[in-house]
Amino acid sequence: MVQIRPADRILYLVPRRTLLAVAFRCWCTNMASGYILNRGAITLKSHCQRVFRNVSLSQVREKKRWMKAYTHIMAKKLKLEGPPPPKPRSQQPLWDYHAEVQAFSNRLHESFSLELLKIAFINPCYLQVEQERRKGLGIDSETTALLLKDNMQLSAKGADFTKSFLNDWCRASFPSLPSKGVESIVGHLTSSAVVTYVARNLGIEDLTMSGEFPVPDDVLHSTFMAVIGALQESSGAERAGFFLRDFLVTQLLGKDLFDMWTVVNPMGILVEELTKRNVPLPEPRLIRSAGASTVLPLYFVGLYSDKKLLAQGPGETLLAAEEEAARVALRKIYGFSENRRPFDFSPQQQHQQPLFQSISSN
Amino acid sequence: MTSRGTPSRFLRSVLQNGLGRYVCQLKRISIIFSKTHPSSLGVREYIEEGVVDYAKKNPGTVVYVSPQTSTVPKIVAEYLNGNVREEIVICKTPQQISELFTKLTSQSGLDIIRIRKPIHTDSPSIQGQWHPFTNRPPSIGPIKPQKQLNQS
Numbered sequence: 167m168v169q170i171r172p173a174d175r176i177l178y179l180v181p182r183r184t185l186l187a188v189a190f191r192c193w194c195t196n197m198a199s200g201y202i203l204n205r206g207a208i209t210l211k212s213h214c215q216r217v218f219r220n221v222s223l224s225q226v227r228e229k230k231r232w233m234k235a236y237t238h239i240m241a242k243k244l245k246l247e248g249p250p251p252p253k254p255r256s257q258q259p260l261w262d263y264h265a266e267v268q269a270f271s272n273r274l275h276e277s278f279s280l281e282l283l284k285i286a287f288i289n290p291c292y293l294q295v296e297q298e299r300r301k302g303l304g305i306d307s308e309t310t311a312l313l314l315k316d317n318m319q320l321s322a323k324g325a326d327f328t329k330s331f332l333n334d335w336c337r338a339s340f341p342s343l344p345s346k347g348v349e350s351i352v353g354h355l356t357s358s359a360v361v362t363y364v365a366r367n368l369g370i371e372d373l374t375m376s377g378e379f380p381v382p383d384d385v386l387h388s389t390f391m392a393v394i395g396a397l398q399e400s401s402g403a404e405r406a407g408f409f410l411r412d413f414l415v416t417q418l419l420g421k422d423l424f425d426m427w428t429v430v431n432p433m434g435i436l437v438e439e440l441t442k443r444n445v446p447l448p449e450p451r452l453i454r455s456a457g458a459s460t461v462l463p464l465y466f467v468g469l470y471s472d473k474k475l476l477a478q479g480p481g482e483t484l485l486a487a488e489e490e491a492a493r494v495a496l497r498k499i500y501g502f503s504e505n506r507r508p509f510d511f512s513p514q515q516q517h518q519q520p521l522f523q524s525i526s527s528n
Numbered sequence: 529m530t531s532r533g534t535p536s537r538f539l540r541s542v543l544q545n546g547l548g549r550y551v552c553q554l555k556r557i558s559i560i561f562s563k564t565h566p567s568s569l570g571v572r573e574y575i576e577e578g579v580v581d582y583a584k585k586n587p588g589t590v591v592y593v594s595p596q597t598s599t600v601p602k603i604v605a606e607y608l609n610g611n612v613r614e615e616i617v618i619c620k621t622p623q624q625i626s627e628l629f630t631k632l633t634s635q636s637g638l639d640i641i642r643i644r645k646p647i648h649t650d651s652p653s654i655q656g657q658w659h660p661f662t663n664r665p666p667s668i669g670p671i672k673p674q675k676q677l678n679q680s
Contacts, residue, residue, distance in 0.1 A: 260558045266590055268587075269555065269587065273552060273589075274588075367542055367543040368543070369608045371610075372555075408548075416543070416547050419650065420650035420651060480659075504651060511547050
């Protein structure tokens with residue numbers, strides 16, 4: 167009955183009241199865990215009375231006076247040790263891995279092959295940790311071999327596909343954008359921050375088999391790519407493309423081109439673009455100014471090419487205004503202005519119909 | 529406390545949901561109840577009548593049913609963005625529980641706090657923000673102070 171858990175270790179740091187605290191803790195554990203057996207209660211009673219005589223141990227339904235000391239000790243323990251480390255959802259009660267994977271596939275309206283999807287969630291770091299754990303437990307590696315594939319292949323495939331799809335998509339949506347701009351947009355969309363954000367909000371983190379918890383960003387990134395690889399293998403490149411369009415490209419909403427593409431000298435690029443198109447070079451002119459002698463001056467610079475206004479931009483200094491005007495002109499040329507036509511995210515009609523049937527027949 | 533002091537947020541959806549395709553945000557729902565206690569009578573009835581239909585209708589949600597001894601009957605809903613909501617269902621009828629299930633399924637899992645406006649847009653102005661120079665033709669020639677412009 168009397169047991170000292172590892173959690174009680176902290177009590178030894180409290181020298182003056184150690185004995186009292188241990189007695190209280192043991193007693194409280196039993197009280198809290200339910201009704202104790204009669205015999206057990208007698209032995210405990212005698213034990214505790216030897217330790218501390220003033221405590222009455224008769225069990226009656228009354229005000230729980232032990233509760234205050236118990237909560238006090240637990241609060242102290244929490245303050246010293248900090249909150250317990252987070253536990254993966256798969257180690258908490260109520261978890262059925264197969265059902266979760268199936269629901270993941272259904273939720274996203276995709277028909278994954280479940281074997282491939284399960285492989286996609288197994289990371290090499292998980293396999294390594296699991297092997298070591300089994301070795302530590304003394305399990306024979308031959309009789310219970312860990313016959314699991316890892317997602318390295320799927321991940322590489324998915325990453326390749328994602329890159330090529332996003333490249334094609336960018337070139338189709340922004341035909342006049344140079345390859346550097348396309349690269350930077352693709353780089354932004356496949357960056358660790360965006361992909362892990364999407365993966366966390368799609369519930370991939372729960373299903374990921376990772377060596378450590380919380381799941382590191384690079385592991386989550388490769389898992390997401392592996393899921394895309396699995397989708398491409400199980401239902402074709404077109405469906406995988408729609409998946410990427412619906413979940414990754416939507417992150418481009420409300421983003422400015424130059425947030426993703428760091429351009430140091432926009433004027434130089436503008437001059438290059440205009441010479442390519444055989445348009446006269448831009449001529450910056452100050453078109454408006456206000457409060458030039460105050461701490462908050464405002465200048466508007468317009469860029470004229472062949473006496474026609476290309477773009478105008480505001481700024482606190484003339485140089486800043488000129489740079490801003492060049493950026494506005496570049497956005498107009500590349501078709502990435504704020505009032506551009508919205509992207510097309512309409513669902514694919516041919517694929518939706520059999521999908522709804524399969525859901526209703528489930 | 530006045531409404532200005534309460535936490536608030538703008539109207540938004542998780543991961544631009546609905547822009548591409550709609551994804552039900554409820555990933556897991558577990559019913560915790562007692563097999564014998566009268567307060568979970570309605571939950572037991574709902575489990576007999578409605579849970580299977582619910583699970584069939586929502587293949588993207590995992591439903592766990594877990595009888596436990598002497599506990600408060602509750603429904604724990606976990607959402608895709610990691611939020612968890614617990615609803616206590618003491619002495620509720622199956623009809624009420626069914627309504628609660630529908631409500632939990634249709635929610636996005638974002639915190640339920642005051643929403644500042646019933647509409648929201650990421651780009652507030654399509655034509656660009658207004659400033660004192662909006663819709664004024666660019667001045668030709670050297671720029672002068674406002675007074676001299678009016679006189680001339």
